[in-house]
Amino acid sequence: MNILILGATGFIGSAIAARLLADGCTVTGLARNPDRARVRQPAVRWIRADLEKMTNVADWATVLEGQHVVVNSAGALQDGLSDNLAATQQRAMMALQQAAEPAGVTLIVQISARTDGAGSDLPFLATKRAADIALAASGLPYVILRPSLVLGRNAHGGTALLRALASFPFALPLIHADSPVETVAAEDVASAVSAAISGTLPPGSDIELAATERHTLTSLVKLHRAWLGLPDAPVISIPPALARPVSWLADLAGHLGWRSPLRSTAMTVMSEGVRMDRPARQGLPTLSAAETLADNPSGVQDLWFARLYLLKAPIIAGLSLFWLLSGFIPLLAPEQASAHFLPFVPVGAAMAMTIITCLIDIALGAAVLVRPFARRALAGMLIVSLAYLAGGTVLEPELWLDPLGPLVKVLPSLLLTLAALAILDER
Template identity: 75%
Template sequence: MNILILGATGFIGSIVAARLVADGHAVTGLGRSPARARLKQPAINWRQADLSRMTKPEDWDDLLQGQHVVVNCAGALQDGLSDDLAATQADAMLALYSAAKRSRPLIVQISARTAGAAGDLPFLATKRRADEALAASGLPHLILRPALVLGRNAHGGSSLLRALAACPLALPLVHAESPVETLCVDDVADAVSRAVAGDLRGDLVLAADEALTLADLVRLHRQWLGLPPARVISLAPWLTRPVTWLADVAGLLGWRSPLRSTAMTVMSEGISSAKTGNGLAATPAAATLAANPSGVQDLWFARLYLLKAPILVGLSLFWLLSGLIPLLAPVQASTHFLPFMPEAAATALTIITCLVDIALGAAVLVRPLAKRALLGMLAVSLAYLAGGTLLEPALWLDPLGPLVKVLPSLLLTLAALAILDER
């Protein structure tokens, strides 16, 4: 069969795509930035598209041509610079259903549990709107509602679990006793495979038949990482509000932190559902982890995950302050240039370099600009070192170390570039 997968570059979508290719289907993968996916999964026909801009039925006509199945693995947690929930999770899906009425492919929607106290959040409200429209469309469909999905890789909430598990000495948790249901990402892929084969239709919950708390799950991940047991410290929710607020601000700048308010609200009531017998197997968390033994790369990822934000913020502050402080006294700051140019030119050059520093320090905080800002920091730092070495090599021996201090900044910038990618 010809199968179109939305969000095929994501954590769930990439595994579903690989399974359907292994089943012998012709898979077309849709993603906003599929260039790297083409290298990793060359058997898939990759198409670039942004669902938030595909809100009219005619936007789907070309993509749907010849497709027998559409699997929607796309989704976003919260509105921000990189995500528009209403457009991506609701409007685009309604446009898809309208366009699909002509060829009537099977629609498989990877959704979520949309009831409960968190049901009015935009993340779940837009999912529910798309689910209800699909159920009423008359199209052949399957709506899958997986619990927290675990696998060999990690993204979002599963990344946060690994990071919390790697905390030194103790495990600081909010909502430590909240129930959390899980399943293996391969179980999702298996359910989609069965739906394509014609075995499954309707609205189904996917979750392992076990009762875990958040604390239990973090302990399991700590054991999986090969770290000794550590005490769980239960934190009051109000203690995390500053972190959640900062994560929401970061979301407005395009960063997709699992510590945003939507995730915390969902976790406050737990991830559980009233399961009914549906004949679908779901792998318990311990078995999922045991089937994928961790390596040192997993330990590095877990330890670096929560350091990523402080590294980027630290770099931003370093560059902002290095630009702002000289502007308080630009004439005095330009003295190093006076042996080589007139005073007016030295002052102008000082102001220009300060403005460059400020621009780079601000740009690195904006997700779509972060990589270019980091590359700019590397280029400007090397230019500063080269210029200082050629024009005034004595600066290397200056007690305040104006050139020496650039070296750790370079290393921190390289580290930020190394951990910048989210998937």
């Protein structure tokens, strides 16, 4: 059977792909950037496509050719530079539904969410709800699966945030610490998709997936802390009002293309918790959170990831501030700044070189804040820093002995830039 998976490079989509390959299906993955996925999962046939640009029925003709089942595991939390929820979660899905029957698709499996409760009117849930309603009314065979908070060997979004919070030293700062949280294993979501494709789940099913236990955010974070091998720590409950500046900054980062789990949509949903209203369907596996973590023992790489996850934003912001200030401060006194060049070039050329280097610094400091440009900006920082070190060493070697260390201070900047490059990938 030929299966097309939307969002196949994602946390949930990759688990579904692995399960369906094990079931003997022929799997095609749709992703915006599938290059690394081809190396990770060579058994999957990969197609490069952007759901945001597939909002017309004709856009799906080639993609759906020969496919029997479509599994939609694509999604995003909030609108931003990298995501358009109305396009990807609603209009593209409606276009897919219209194109499915003429293409011979016999089933659509939609990975959705609980779309009522807190945040139900926000674009994240409103667009999912609109796509679910349209699918149910389309006349196509379908199964809608609504997982609670998904846990697994890997981590992304809310799961990654749990691990990061669990790794805090000395104390655990939590917002909505007593909110209820239900979980489901990524493998259980994949098993439910497999059951839908095999016919175990009848077409027209709309199922919430969650283990029978219910945690609070506090107990779930502490469970992850023990999984990471860290000793217990007290919880500091932070009032939601004090967290609003963090959400505001996370939303701003979202407009620049960064997908922070601390954005206002996540905070609104967590104010009520992640819980399901319907009883779990009998016959579907539902590992508890403890069982899920026990089946995937942590290693040192998990502890590193947890500790670095929340440091990523300060590292990028710190590098940006360093380069912006390096560019702006000399412009306050350009004559003084250009004095370093005067022994080697005329006054006009020295001033021009000063202004050019300042503009380069400012451009790099601004570009690193924009997610699509961040990798190139970090590479530029490395190149320019090495050029500054080489130039300074040749022209003014005595700067290495300067008490203020203008050249020595470039070295930790280089290391921080390399660290930022190392943790830049999101998937």
